[in-house]
Amino acid sequence: MTATTLEPSSHTRARTASEYAGPRAESARAVVQRSDFQMIAQHMFGLMMRNVASDGFLVEDPVEQGRFAKPGCIIAAPSYPANSPGVDQDYVFNWTRDAAITAMELAASSMPAKPASGVEPLEDYVRFAAICQGNAIPTLGHACFTIEGNSRPWTEQNDGPALQTLAILQAFTQLDEPTQDLARQVISRNLDFLIGAYRQQTTNVWEEHSGYSFFARAVQLRCFREISTNTIGVTEPAGCREAADWLRNALASHWDGARYLSLIGDAQPPTDPAGPGYDPNIDIVIAAIYGDLPLTDTRLLATAAELRKHWSDPASPAVYPVNLADQKLGIGPMLGRYPGDSYDGDVSDPVQGGHPWALTTCNFAELYYRLADGVQGTGSLPYDGLSAPFFTQVGIAADTPARDAAAALEQAADHMLQAVIYHSDNLELSEQFDGTTGYCRSVSNLTWSYAAYLSAVRAKTGLTVQG
Numbered sequence: 001m002t003a004t005t006l007e008p009s010s011h012t013r014a015r016t017a018s019e020y021a022g023p024r025a026e027s028a029r030a031v032v033q034r035s036d037f038q039m040i041a042q043h044m045f046g047l048m049m050r051n052v053a054s055d056g057f058l059v060e061d062p063v064e065q066g067r068f069a070k071p072g073c074i075i076a077a078p079s080y081p082a083n084s085p086g087v088d089q090d091y092v093f094n095w096t097r098d099a100a101i102t103a104m105e106l107a108a109s110s111m112p113a114k115p116a117s118g119v120e121p122l123e124d125y126v127r128f129a130a131i132c133q134g135n136a137i138p139t140l141g142h143a144c145f146t147i148e149g150n151s152r153p154w155t156e157q158n159d160g161p162a163l164q165t166l167a168i169l170q171a172f173t174q175l176d177e178p179t180q181d182l183a184r185q186v187i188s189r190n191l192d193f194l195i196g197a198y199r200q201q202t203t204n205v206w207e208e209h210s211g212y213s214f215f216a217r218a219v220q221l222r223c224f225r226e227i228s229t230n231t232i233g234v235t236e237p238a239g240c241r242e243a244a245d246w247l248r249n250a251l252a253s254h255w256d257g258a259r260y261l262s263l264i265g266d267a268q269p270p271t272d273p274a275g276p277g278y279d280p281n282i283d284i285v286i287a288a289i290y291g292d293l294p295l296t297d298t299r300l301l302a303t304a305a306e307l308r309k310h311w312s313d314p315a316s317p318a319v320y321p322v323n324l325a326d327q328k329l330g331i332g333p334m335l336g337r338y339p340g341d342s343y344d345g346d347v348s349d350p351v352q353g354g355h356p357w358a359l360t361t362c363n364f365a366e367l368y369y370r371l372a373d374g375v376q377g378t379g380s381l382p383y384d385g386l387s388a389p390f391f392t393q394v395g396i397a398a399d400t401p402a403r404d405a406a407a408a409l410e411q412a413a414d415h416m417l418q419a420v421i422y423h424s425d426n427l428e429l430s431e432q433f434d435g436t437t438g439y440c441r442s443v444s445n446l447t448w449s450y451a452a453y454l455s456a457v458r459a460k461t462g463l464t465v466q467g
Contacts, residue, residue, distance in 0.1 A: 036421075037414075037417060037421075037457045037460060037461070038457060038461050038463055038465075040421060040427060040453075040457075041453065041454050041457040041458075041465050042465045042466065043427055044427065044429070044450045044453055044454060045105070045109060045450070045454060045465040045466075045467065047427070047428060047429075047445065047450055048102065048105065048447055048450035048451060048454070049121075050078070050445070051074060051075045051076075051077065051078060051102075051445065051447040052072075052073075052074050052102070052106070052121055052124075053068075053069035053070065053071055053072065053073040053074070053075070053124075053147065054071045054072075054120065054121065054124060055071045055124075059073065059075055059078070059092065059147055061092065061146070061147055062080045062082065062083070062090070062092055063080070063090070067147070067148065068147070068148075069094075069147035069148065070128055070131060070147070070148055070149055071124040071127070071128065072121075072123075072124030072125045072126070072127050072128025072129070073094045073099075073128050073147045073148075073149070074094055074098065074099035074102050074103070074125070074128075074447060075091065075092050075093065075094060075147065075447065076091040076092075076093060076094075076095050076098050076443075076446065076447055076448070077091035077092070077431070077443045077444060077445050077446045077447060078091075078092060078444070078445055079091050079092075079443035079444045079445065079446075080092050084345070084443060084444060086345070086346055086349075086441075087345040087346055087442060087443055088345070088346050088347060088348055089345055089346075089347070089442075089443060091443045091446070092147065093144050093145065093146060093147065093152060094128070094132065094144070094145045094146070094147060094149070095143060095144050095145075095160075096132065096142075096143055096144070096145070096157070096160030096161070096163070096164055097143065097157060097159055097160050097163055097205070098447055098448045098451075099125070099129075099164075100160070100163035100164045100166065100167040101163065101167075101290065101448055101451050101452075102447050102448070102450075102451045103122065103125045103164075103167040103168075103170075103171060104166070104167045104170055104451070104455070105450075105451045105454045105455060106119075106121050106122055106125065106171070106467070107122060107167065107170040107171035107174060108170070108454075108455075108458060108464055109454075109464050109465045109466070109467035110464050110465070110466050110467055111174070111467025112467065113174065116176075117176045118174050118175040118176040118179060119171075119174040119175070119467075121467075122171040122174050122175060123175055123176065123179040125167070125168075125171070126168060126171070126175060126179050126182055126183045126186060127179070127182065128149060129164055129168070129186050130182055130185070130186050131149035132145045132149045132151075133186060133189055133190075134149075135149055135150050135151055136151055137151040138156070139156055139193065139197075140161055140189060140190065140193035141156040141157055141158045141160060141161060141193065141197060141202065142154065142156055142157075142160075143155050143156065143157040143160055143203070143207070154207075155203035155207055156202060156203055157202055157203050157204075157205070157207070157216070158194070158197045158198070158200065158202040158213075158216050158220070159202070159205065159213065159215055159216040159219045159220070161190035161193050161194055161223075162190070162194060162216070162219040162220045162222070162223035163219050163223075163290065164186070164190060165186075165187050165190045165191070165194075165223050165226075165227070166219070166222060166223055166226065166290075168183050168186060168187055169187070169226055169227075169230065169232070171183075172232050180232070183232075184232065184233060184234050187227075187234050188234060188235070190223075191223075191227060191234075191237045191240070192237065194220055194223065194224070194243075195237050195238075195239055195240070195243060198217075198220050198224075198243050198246070198247060199246070201213075201265075202216050204216070204262065204263055204274075204283065205283045205286065206283065206337060206338075208274070209263055209273060209274040209278070210263075210273070211263035211264055211265050211272070211273045211274070212250070212254075212263065212264045212265070213262070213263055213283075214251065214254045214260055214261065214262055214263070214264075214283065214284060214287055215262070215283045215284075215286060215287045215291065217247050217250050217251055217291075218251060218287035218288075218290075218291025218292055218293050219287070219290055219291040219292075220243075220247055220291075221244055221247040221248060221251070221291060221292040222290070222291045222292035224240050224241070224243050224244040224247070225244050225292055227240055228240055228241055228244065248292075251293070253270055254270060255299050256269070256270060256279075258302070258306075259279055259280045259284075259299075259302060259303040259306055260279075260280075260284045260299055260300065260303045261279050261281075262274070262278055262279055262281035262283050262284065262338070263278070276340070277338065277339050277340025278338050278339075278340060279338065279339075280303050280304075280306040280307045280310070280338065280339070281307075281337065281338040282307055282335060282336065282337050282338065282357075282360045282363070282364070283337075284300060284303045284304070285300075285303070285304055285307065285360070285363055285364050285367055286360070286363050288300055288367055289363045289366055289367065289370075289455070295367065295370050295371045295374060295382075296371075296374065296382040297382075298382055298384050298386040298387035299386060301382065301386065301387040301390040301391075302386040302387060302389065302390065304364065304367060304390055305387075305389040305390035305393060306389075307335060307364070308333065308335065308364070308390075308393055309389070309393070310339055311323060311333055311334070311335055311336055311356065312327075312332070312333035318339060318353055320333070320334065320336070320355070320356055320435040320436070321435065321436045322334065322356070322423070322433065322434065322435055322436060322437065322438040323356075325438070326419050326422075326438070329422075330415065330418075331415050331416075331418040331419040331422060332415055332416065332418075332419035333356075333361075333415075333416070333419065334356035334357075334361045334416065334419050334420065334423070334433055335356055335357070335360045335361050335364050335416075336353075336354045336355060336356050336357060336360060336435075337354060337357060337360060338354075339353075341353065341354025341355075342354055344432060344441060344442055345431060345432065345441065345442030345443055346442075353435065354432075354435070355432040355433060355434055355435040355441065355442070356432065356433045356435060357431060357432050357433075357449075358420055358424075358429045358430070358431065358432070358433065358446065358449035358452065358453070359431075359446070359448045359449050359451075359452040360452075361416050361417075361419065361420050362416070362417065362420060362449070362452035362453045362455070362456045363452050363455075363456070364416060365412075365413040365414075365416040365417050365420075365456045366413070366452075366455055366456040366459045367413075368394075368409045368410065368412050368413035368416070369409070369410060369413045369456060369459040369460045370459050371409055372405075372406040372407075372409035372410045372413070373406070373459070375402050375405050375406045375409065376402065376403065376406040378402075379402045380402065381396070381398075381400070381402060381405050383396075383398045391405070393412075394408045394409060394411075394412040395408050396408050396409070410460065413456070413460065414460075417453070417456060417457070417460075420453065422438075423438040423439065423440070424440065425439075425440045425444075428440070428444070428445055429445065429446060429449035429450060429453065430442055430443060430444045430445065430446060430449070431443045431444075431446040431449065
């Protein structure tokens with residue numbers, strides 16, 4: 001058996017502006033050709049798998065040496081303060097949300113099954129999920145677990161059980177019969193919890209504020225919708241369809257007339273309890289990727305347009321300098337989380353305005369890819385007064401032919417992925433990129449970053465990687 005080594009790394013070192021102005025700019029186009037996306041995805045799948053524990057590939061607790069991850073544990077990143085200069089966060093834990101999103105990519109890949117059995121990493125994932133459920137304190141919505149599957153002091157996030165259910169539904173046919181039986185049990189426990197929790201406030205996806213979360217509601221809605229049509233033998237709980245209808249109406253209540261609000265409280269009209277600067281929030285776009293939110297919803301597109309403008313428009317006071325430099329190379333932009341962000345991996349030294357993230361940029365690119373596919377397939381464009389800024393940003397007008405509009409959307413997505421690859425650390429992805437220099441920063445080798453890239457490329461190509 002081999003344990004992963006968490007040695008000191010320079011991946012998250014913040015480079016200076018003078019270092020940024022090196023030879024990389026001259027070779028950007030040669031390095032990030034669009035035809036390379038699928039090949040790079042294959043490589044990134046291997047990088048992602050380094051964060052997935054098995055019985056032959058162990059992750060050791062960096063704080064308590066001699067304690068190892070159980071098979072199926074998916075750590076958020078192999079980064080912790082002792083090996084990450086300038087970072088004070090420990091990510092060697094299993095977040096239910098991150099692990100589920102990663103498991104979706106495992107299920108989407110072409111991983112071989114063992115003889116007369118199933119796909120081992122997916123079976124390990126289900127077994128570890130069951131362990132975490134048994135140890136979840138205080139509720140099944142507990143967001144974060146140790147590498148052995150015990151609850152660590154953290155927040156309750158009611159999106160986790162929904163995403164975990166969606167991941168297991170996707171993986172189900174790749175499990176052997178005993179693991180399928182366990183999978184049904186895990187799903188049923190999640191559904192029992194969600195039926196009692198979907199109307200409640202929760203900690204949001206960024207783990208900073210609590211309220212009625214747009215992201216949590218969107219993934220819960222998708223979960224209930226897929227359960228209502230499941231064919232794997234999971235009994236649909238009483239009230240499931242009523243819950244889906246309620247959530248669909250609740251999502252609409254997040255619209256403030258200009259954008260979807262990330263969080264709302266009980267006030268009427270709805271306001272964001274996080275306060276000014278938290279909207280527009282990229283979690284609305286992420287909700288469209290992982291939840292039940294039509295890509296043709298022009299309120300979604302209006303929100304997305306605000307986000308892109310905030311970080312890429314030269315006239316915006318909050319534009320990332322790296323995006324202005326990348327414009328000259330024909331790549332980008334890269335996107336952050338929300339306008340008032342200050343997190344950069346070191347909570348003791350906040351940076352006002354934050355930085356672009358790999359996963360948010362990839363998820364936004366996937367929005368473009370999926371929308372391009374829909375426009376191409378239907379021959380129609382969801383163009384109205386709300387969505388006009390979204391389409392104008394990529395050169396699409398109301399009378400642009402569907403084929404040309406689809407091509408423009410795909411090209412916009414390609415430019416975003418090109419920027420992610422160009423600014424990667426030799427194809428390794430950290431959590432964030434420096435908003436000025438473009439170099440990787442914050443925690444290194446973030447699992448969700450790889451999963452988001454894989455998902456975006458699959459949306460573009462329709463191809464899976466070889467597991």
